[in-house]
Amino acid sequence: MIPRPTFTEDLSSLPDHAYSYRSLTWWGVVGFMVIEGTGFALVAAAYFFLMSQEQSWAPAPLDPPGLVAGTLFTVILLLSEIPNTLVKRAAHNQELGAVRRLLPLMVAVGGVLLVIRGFEFNSLHVLWYSNAYGSILWALLLLHTLHVGTDWVDTIVLWALMRTPHGETPRRFVDTDENALYWRFVWLSWLPIYALIYIVPRLFR
Amino acid sequence: MSPPAKRPPPKKERVLRDGPDLTGAELEARLHATWARPKGLIGWLGSVDHKEIGRRYIITALAFLALGGLMALHMRLQLMFPDNDLMGPGLFNETFTMHGTTMMFLFAVPVMQGVQIYLTPIMVGTRAMAFPRLTAFSYYMYLFGGLFLWGAHFLRFGPDNGWFSYVPLAGPQYGIGKRADVWAQTVTFTEVAALAVAVTLVATILKQRAPGMTLARMPIFVWATLVTSLMVIFSMPSVALVSGLLLSDRLVGTHFFNPAEHGDPLLFQHLFWFFGHPEVYIIFLPATGFVSEIVATFSRRSIFGYPIVVLSLVATGILAFGLWVHHMFATGLPRVGYSFYTAASMAVSIPTGLQIFCWIATMWDGRPRLRVPMLYIVGFIVTFVIGGLTGVIIAAVPLDLQLHDTYFIVAHFHYVLIGGSVFPLLGAITYWYPKFTGRMMSEGLGKVSFWTVFLGFQLAFFPMHIAGLLGMPRRVYTYPAGMGLELPNMLSSIGSAVVAVGVLLFVVNMVKSFAVGAEAGPNPWDAPGLEWAAASPPAWYNFAHIPAVESRTPLWDAEDRFGVVHGLRVDDRELLLTTVISAAPDLREPSACPSIWPFIAAVATAITFIASVFSPWAVAFGAVPVAIALIAWFWPKTPGPNAEPQIT
Numbered sequence: 001m002i003p004r005p006t007f008t009e010d011l012s013s014l015p016d017h018a019y020s021y022r023s024l025t026w027w028g029v030v031g032f033m034v035i036e037g038t039g040f041a042l043v044a045a046a047y048f049f050l051m052s053q054e055q056s057w058a059p060a061p062l063d064p065p066g067l068v069a070g071t072l073f074t075v076i077l078l079l080s081e082i083p084n085t086l087v088k089r090a091a092h093n094q095e096l097g098a099v100r101r102l103l104p105l106m107v108a109v110g111g112v113l114l115v116i117r118g119f120e121f122n123s124l125h126v127l128w129y130s131n132a133y134g135s136i137l138w139a140l141l142l143l144h145t146l147h148v149g150t151d152w153v154d155t156i157v158l159w160a161l162m163r164t165p166h167g168e169t170p171r172r173f174v175d176t177d178e179n180a181l182y183w184r185f186v187w188l189s190w191l192p193i194y195a196l197i198y199i200v201p202r203l204f205r
Numbered sequence: 206m207s208p209p210a211k212r213p214p215p216k217k218e219r220v221l222r223d224g225p226d227l228t229g230a231e232l233e234a235r236l237h238a239t240w241a242r243p244k245g246l247i248g249w250l251g252s253v254d255h256k257e258i259g260r261r262y263i264i265t266a267l268a269f270l271a272l273g274g275l276m277a278l279h280m281r282l283q284l285m286f287p288d289n290d291l292m293g294p295g296l297f298n299e300t301f302t303m304h305g306t307t308m309m310f311l312f313a314v315p316v317m318q319g320v321q322i323y324l325t326p327i328m329v330g331t332r333a334m335a336f337p338r339l340t341a342f343s344y345y346m347y348l349f350g351g352l353f354l355w356g357a358h359f360l361r362f363g364p365d366n367g368w369f370s371y372v373p374l375a376g377p378q379y380g381i382g383k384r385a386d387v388w389a390q391t392v393t394f395t396e397v398a399a400l401a402v403a404v405t406l407v408a409t410i411l412k413q414r415a416p417g418m419t420l421a422r423m424p425i426f427v428w429a430t431l432v433t434s435l436m437v438i439f440s441m442p443s444v445a446l447v448s449g450l451l452l453s454d455r456l457v458g459t460h461f462f463n464p465a466e467h468g469d470p471l472l473f474q475h476l477f478w479f480f481g482h483p484e485v486y487i488i489f490l491p492a493t494g495f496v497s498e499i500v501a502t503f504s505r506r507s508i509f510g511y512p513i514v515v516l517s518l519v520a521t522g523i524l525a526f527g528l529w530v531h532h533m534f535a536t537g538l539p540r541v542g543y544s545f546y547t548a549a550s551m552a553v554s555i556p557t558g559l560q561i562f563c564w565i566a567t568m569w570d571g572r573p574r575l576r577v578p579m580l581y582i583v584g585f586i587v588t589f590v591i592g593g594l595t596g597v598i599i600a601a602v603p604l605d606l607q608l609h610d611t612y613f614i615v616a617h618f619h620y621v622l623i624g625g626s627v628f629p630l631l632g633a634i635t636y637w638y639p640k641f642t643g644r645m646m647s648e649g650l651g652k653v654s655f656w657t658v659f660l661g662f663q664l665a666f667f668p669m670h671i672a673g674l675l676g677m678p679r680r681v682y683t684y685p686a687g688m689g690l691e692l693p694n695m696l697s698s699i700g701s702a703v704v705a706v707g708v709l710l711f712v713v714n715m716v717k718s719f720a721v722g723a724e725a726g727p728n729p730w731d732a733p734g735l736e737w738a739a740a741s742p743p744a745w746y747n748f749a750h751i752p753a754v755e756s757r758t759p760l761w762d763a764e765d766r767f768g769v770v771h772g773l774r775v776d777d778r779e780l781l782l783t784t785v786i787s788a789a790p791d792l793r794e795p796s797a798c799p800s801i802w803p804f805i806a807a808v809a810t811a812i813t814f815i816a817s818v819f820s821p822w823a824v825a826f827g828a829v830p831v832a833i834a835l836i837a838w839f840w841p842k843t844p845g846p847n848a849e850p851q852i853t
Contacts, residue, residue, distance in 0.1 A: 005228065005769040008753045009416070011781060012222050012772030014793050022791055024335050024408055024782065031404035031438065039442040042479070046450075046461070046472055053467045128459050132468035135459035139450070157836050166841045171795075 017170040019092055019177050029178045033185045036147065040189050043140055047196055050132045057204040058126070059133050064201035066123035073116045074194050077187045080109045088180035091173045099176055100167070103159035106183070110152035117145050124197075140193050147186050154179060223750055224771035232749055235775045240332065240745035242799045251801040253337035254745060255326050258344050260641065262319025263634075265344075266312050267712075269351055273307035276300050278705055281665075285698040287686035297682035298365040299384075303358055305368025306388060309484065310395040311351045313626060314437075317491040318402045320633060321430045323641070325406055327736040327743055328424050330415025330752045332780055333796045335408035338803045338838060343401035345807030350394025353815055357387040364388035367680065369477055370451070372462040372470045377455045386455055386818040389448040393814060396445040403437035406430055413780060414788045415735065416770055417754035424734050424757075425501075425508060428515050429494025432522040436483045436490075439526065444480035447473055456821050471536060478529035486525040488622065490518060492629035493560055496582050499629075499636050500564045502732040503579040504571025507758050510563040517556035517563075524553040534602050535609045543602045550600035554593055561586060576730075577651035581632030584659045585624060592620025595670070610680075612693075613673025619666045631658065631711060638718065639725030643741045646722060650714040657707030665700025668693035733758030738767065751781050754788070802838035809834045 020026055051057050058064045083105045090098035121141060126134035158179050166172055223232050242252045252258065280300055283292045292300065326334055334340050357363045364384045366375040375385035410431045414423065423431075450461045451473065460466035462473050501508045508514055530538065530546040538546075564586065573579060595617040599605045608614060638646045672693040677684060684690050728737035737760055739747050750769035756762045773779045773793060782792040813827025 004765070004767060005750050006766045007225050007750075007771050008768045009770045009790065010224065010772045011770050011790050011793065012224075014772075014781075014790060016793050016795075018792050021785070022782070024412055024794055027408040027412060028336055028339075028404060031407060035400055035404070035438055035442055038439050039446055042443050042446050042476065046446075046476065049472050049475065050461070050468065053469055059467065128453075128457065131466040132460045132463070135453075135461050135468070138459070139453075139461075153832060157839070161840065169841075172841075 017174055019174060023174050023178075025174055025178045026181070029182055033182065037185070037189060040143065040193065043136070043143060044192065044196060047136045047140065050136050051200075051204070054133065057133070058201040059131065060205075062130075062133070063125045064205070065120075065125055065137070065198055067198055069116055069119035069123045070194060070198050073113060073120060074190065076109065076113060076116070077190055080106070080113075081184070081187060083109065084180050084183050088177055091176035091180065094170060094173050096162070096167055099162050099173070100159075103155060103162060103176070106155050107152065107159055110148065110155060113148055114145070114152060117141075117148065137197055140197055144186075144190055144193050147189070151179070151182055151186055154182075221775040222772050223775055227775065228749065232775065233744065236746040236749060237744065239776060239778060242745070247801055248799060250804045251341070251799040253333070253341050253797055253799050253803075255322050255334045255337065255340060256743060258337075258340050259319050259321075259323025261344055262315055262322060262347070265348055265351065266316035266319055269307050269311040270316070270708075272355065273304050273312055274705060274708065276304035276307070278701060280304065281698040281701040283682065284684070284694050286695075287684050287691055289683055292682060294682045295365065298367075298680070299358070299363050301680055302364045302367050302370075302388070303354070306354065306364060306391065307351075308622075309368055309488075310392060311347075311354070313488040313622070314395070314399055314484070315347050316630065317433070317488060317626075318399060318406075320495075320630075320637075321406055321433075321491060322402065324637065324736060325409055325427060325430055326413070327640075327739050327747050328427050328734055329410060329413060329418060330735045330748060330754065331409065331413040332746050332748065332751075333778070334405050335413060336405045336797070338797050338800055339401050340405050341800075342803035342807050343398040343405075345804055346394050346401070346810065347398035349807060349811035350391050350398065353394065353811070354387060354391040357383070362387060364391075369481060371477075372451065372454070372473045375451065376462055376470075377458075378463075380455070383818060386452060389452045389455075390814050390818050392444055392448040394811070396441045396448075397810070399437050400441050400445075403434035403441075406434040407438070410434075411785045412782050414783055415752045415754050416781070416783055416788055416790045417768075418735075418783075418788045420786050420788075421511075422754060422757045424494075425497035425511070425514055425518075426491070426494035428518055429490045429497075432518045433487050433490045436487050436522050436525065440480045440483035440487070443476050444484075447476035447480070450476070452817075456817075471533070474533050474536065475529070478532045479526070481532065482529040483522075483525045485618075485621070486521055489625045490521060492585070492626040492633075493518065493557075495629040495633035495636070496564060496585060497560075498732075498734065499578045499582050499632055500567050501571075501758075502636075502730050503576060503582075504567050504573045505731075506567060506571035507733070507761075508563065509566040509570060510559075511757065513559055514563050517560045520556040521553060524549060524556070528553060531600060531605070534605045547600050547602055551597055554597050557593065561590065577646070577648060577655060578632040578636035580652065580655045580659075581628045581635070584655065585628040585632070588620055588624025588628060588659075588662065592617055592624050596621060608673060610678055611673035612669040612677045612679055615679050616666050616669035616673060619669070623662060623666070628659075631655075634715070636730070637736075638715070638722075639729045640736060640739075640741050640743070642719055642722070643725055644718050644722030645725050645729060646714050646718040650710060650717070654707050654710035654714060657710060658704055659707075661700050661703025661705075661707050663700070665697050665704055668696040668700075672697070728760065733761040735759055798842070800838060800842070802834055806831065806834035806838055 083102055087099060087102040087106060090102060124137050126137060128135050128138035158176060161167060161172060221227060221235065242248050242254060283289050283297060322340060362383050364370065364387050366380060366385055370385055370388045373379055410427055453459045454461055460468040462468045462470050497508050497514055527549040528546060530542060531550045599608055599617060635646050635651055672690055675689050677690050725741045727741050735752055738752060750771055751773065753768035753770050773781060778796040778798060779793050780796045781790060782794050783789055784791050809830040813823055813831055816823030816827060
């Protein structure tokens with residue numbers, strides 16, 4: 001027999017949406033950030049493993065990657081946190097107008113970053129099939145580009161979504177909030193990768 | 206900042222909620238209308254019901270178990286006699302590779318995750334998984350990965366480098382053709398699936414537990430699921446990475462593993478085993494969860510030393526990440542590396558030993574009933590202890606160097622994997638079968654199949670220790686006569702046939718009981734967990750009212766008073782979210798409806814993955830349909846932002 005229910009608490013007055021760790025979406029986003037972060041950490045481990053095979057790093061006679069594109073990318077990426085914080089805050093306050101105005105800015109920033117990223121590949125001074133050093137540099141840069149690209153497409157879709165009447169639902173503001181959180185992961189994970197691509201090959205020549 | 210956006214005024218319609226005014230048959234009919242999936246093929250493919258998906262996972266995994274088992278029988282036939290020529294070396298290589306890859310990637314992990322998908326929501330007292338469409342997507346990814354591997358095998362380009370597919374043998378120089386690519390991409394499929402499931406399980410466990418089910422009241426199986434899912438999250442990126450790097454070495458000429466260009470084959474081994482060792486525990490820990498549940502129910506007392514068992518699970522999960530190098534002792538390591546990984550490998554036996562003592566203490570202090578599930582647990586303890594002991598002794602480097610790649614190792618890991626996981630799994634299937642189907646499995650046939658499997662297993666695998674000690678290397682397609690290997694191999698082959706008969710009897714029992722088994726009722730074993738408060742099989746919505754939990758053994762303590770909370774919407778798929786540690790009611794969130802898009806996304810991803818084995822450009826072209834499918838999947842389907850579903 002299924003036991004007969006005894007009613008206790010009435011939960012009908014609970015809210016139907018919340019931000020951050022109270023929402024399921026946050027847990028999903030954090031779960032995937034942990035997976036991808038672990039992936040980055042393992043690529044970094046592989047980087048140092050391969051580095052131990054070489055006498056110098058970048059291996060002579062290769063030059064380390066050129067700094068201009070990568071540094072420009074980093075500066076813009078860090079500055080993008082300003083509009084990103086504004087989007088996040090607007091989403092949290094459910095300010096639809098601000099969200100609708102700021103999302104295209106984030107889309108534009110993502111587009112500019114992807115273009116600069118193209119120049120970054122061109123300034124590595126090594127090709128992926130040249131040697132193991134080239135392979136791991138390309139792997140790092142490609143994996144991060146995948147994240148920038150994914151979030152860029154995601155932001156475009158979100159922008160389109162927020163322009164429809166769906167944008168008025170509180171849960172879509174939660175989505176916007178979490179998308180901004182993911183962008184923080186994208187730039188935070190970039191900082192060690194920047195060091196691995198551009199700084200470490202200058203330290204061990 | 207812009208002024209707050211205008212929102213449409215709330216609708217006047219009455220929102221239906223469960224409670225004292227809406228309960229019993231009317232509530233169940235309305236919940237059924239909300240939670241049942243559409244009929245027909247599209248509805249079937251679009252199902253997001255965790256019970257359906259879990260069942261599909263389990264059945265598919267058992268089908269792969271049968272295929273992998275046939276491979277094993279084929280090998281045992283070949284090895285039955287010295288100098289046998291039933292199989293040549295090439296076919297034998299492919300056969301053991303298919304056996305290992307199938308068992309590890311297509312059976313062991315998916316079957317555990319399938320049971321977890323089925324049981325976790327009903328054990329924690331919720332209506333659905335978190336991210337149910339992701340769960341559906343994961344199943345299709347897993348299925349397509351398995352079909353890809355076996356399709357390639359039938360088309361004669363199945364992998365043949367062993368289940369860990371070491372370079373340089375699997376690299377571009379020696380692994381000619383597409384065989385190694387098939388292995389690598391199968392791994393990618395299964396990792397995507399396993400990672401997706403792990404995230405959904407963690408979210409379900411941490412956010413959807415019934416009110417009052419604090420972390421300290423969670424069923425042990427749910428703890429095991431949480432720990433394993435976290436292990437999946439931290440370990441599987443490693444194998445996804447290594448299979449990706451292997452593919453890239455093979456397809457676009459990178460040099461990660463090519464020593465001529467300063468890559469290193471050992472990098473492959475490190476990355477593989479950083480996943481591969483935790484993998485063993487990803488398979489084993491859910492099984493210990495089964496054991497804890499079954500032992501408690503059939504001993505009629507709650508598990509002895511609950512905190513010890515939970516902490517042991519967590520400790521095993523953590524230690525499992527510090528052992529991977531013991532698979533690489535034979536590659537040459539710094540001395541301190543030998544010492545550290547030997548110590549760590551021995552240390553991991555401590556928490557496992559603690560768990561075993563707790564189970565024994567539970568039986569000792571309880572009133573054990575030796576029903577079929579309990580028999581499997583006793584069989585598990587005996588077999589696993591033997592496998593664990595051989596594990597401890599090969600943690601010692603000098604012995605490992607002697608026994609590495611011999612049949613002693615084959616015996617060891619079959620003892621821990623079959624004894625440690627498959628026995629508890631068969632017990633678990635027998636135990637939860639009434640919940641899955643509403644019918645009991647036959648006790649008599651169950652006992653016969655248990656003894657056949659158990660004794661057959663010992664006959665098949667114990668002699669392998671001897672063969673290994675006599676120096677028989679693993680993965681050889683034959684052996685010469687006159688070296689003392691005839692008897693152990695003959696016994697192993699006979700034993701494997703006995704195991705096959707036992708498993709067949711188990712399957713016959715499953716099929717027969719499905720048709721004519723005794724009606725089970727919700728709680729045929731008089732078990733304490735919440736899953737036994739749901740109907741057998743559970744309704745689409747699992748529970749008419751969400752239970753309110755006050756102890757670790759709610760049904761034993763309920764007596765006449767089974768507390769429930771109320772006030773969830775009945776006309777929409779609504780879940781109750783609770784706080785992470787104390788499980789206090791926090792939010793009502795909607796749950797996704799059935800959708801065909803996860804299936805379409807999986808098809809698009811599968812085509813991309815498979816095509817990328819042949820051309821790297823497939824990744825670029827395939828990204829477009831994948832992105833379209835994902836966008837369609839996420840795009841809200843409700844006609845308006847606040848439209849209420851209408852139920853008449």
